[in-house]
Amino acid sequence: AQSVTQPDIHITVSEGASLELRCNYSYGATPYLFWYVQSPGQGLQLLLKYFSGDTLVQGIKGFEAEFKRSQSSFNLRKPSVHWSDAAEYFCAFHYGGATNKLIFGTGTLLAVQP
Amino acid sequence: DVKVTQSSRYLVKRTGEKVFLECVQDMDHENMFWYRQDPGLGLRLIYFSYDVKMKEKGDIPEGYSVSREKKERFSLILESASTNQTSMYLCASSPYTNTEAFFGQGTRLTVV
Numbered sequence: 001a002q003s004v005t006q007p008d009i010h011i012t013v014s015e016g017a018s019l020e021l022r023c024n025y026s027y028g029a030t031p032y033l034f035w036y037v038q039s040p041g042q043g044l045q046l047l048l049k050y051f052s053g054d055t056l057v058q059g060i061k062g063f064e065a066e067f068k069r070s071q072s073s074f075n076l077r078k079p080s081v082h083w084s085d086a087a088e089y090f091c092a093f094h095y096g097g098a099t100n101k102l103i104f105g106t107g108t109l110l111a112v113q114p
Numbered sequence: 115d116v117k118v119t120q121s122s123r124y125l126v127k128r129t130g131e132k133v134f135l136e137c138v139q140d141m142d143h144e145n146m147f148w149y150r151q152d153p154g155l156g157l158r159l160i161y162f163s164y165d166v167k168m169k170e171k172g173d174i175p176e177g178y179s180v181s182r183e184k185k186e187r188f189s190l191i192l193e194s195a196s197t198n199q200t201s202m203y204l205c206a207s208s209p210y211t212n213t214e215a216f217f218g219q220g221t222r223l224t225v226v
Contacts, residue, residue: 006156009154034214036217041220041222042219042220043118043204043217043218043219043220044157044204044206044217045217046214046216049213049214090156090157092157101145101147101159101162101172102147102157102159102206102215104149104156104157104158105156106154106155106156107156
């Protein structure tokens with residue numbers, strides 16, 4: 001079955017440290033991949049997306065993600081975390097086609113220490 | 115700017131009540147979605163609609179129904195609310211082309 005796995009439920013990093021959030025997907029072909037961020041009590045905001053082409057994609061707020069077909073992964077990275085990055089992060093994909101029905105991972109909650 | 119608006123941020127309802135959650139988008143998108151978000155479970159799709167009056171069940175449709183009479187509006191209906199439907203509900207929309215979904219702010223529903 002198609003699915004997304006985010007193995008880290010909760011991560012704590014120090015402000016200024018680098019960050020990598022893991023995401024693996026299960027699907028027979030290359031899906032359309034997304035990272036969303038959710039601040040407390042808010043909806044989801046798109047950070048970045050991968051559809052095709054360059055496997056390293058840049059997003060908003062200084063985030064980037066790399067698609068690795070061989071590992072079925074789409075990990076999110078940031079070189080230097082800011083306190084305002086504390087939020088929950090969701091990896092998601094869809095198969096393409098008209099409906100764009102997203103399948104989400106269970107999320108990773110990021111805490112940032114001063 | 116893209117906008118998906120959910121009519122309520124917080125709702126408290128009693129067990130057995132009929133509950134309507136409303137969502138409106140102003141982007142002329144064909145697809146609209148209702149997700150439920152629970153801690154540790156991520157977002158799970160309840161229903162989606164790919165056109166006016168068209169709907170399909172998602173992964174967890176039991177206890178819910180939907181209505182889409184106009185392209186811009188997608189309503190989620192809890193026919194008889196139960197305490198296990200206490201959750202955050204998120205509405206989203208997207209066009210037919212291969213792109214991302216846009217989300218509303220969410221409605222936190224508490225059933226007592």
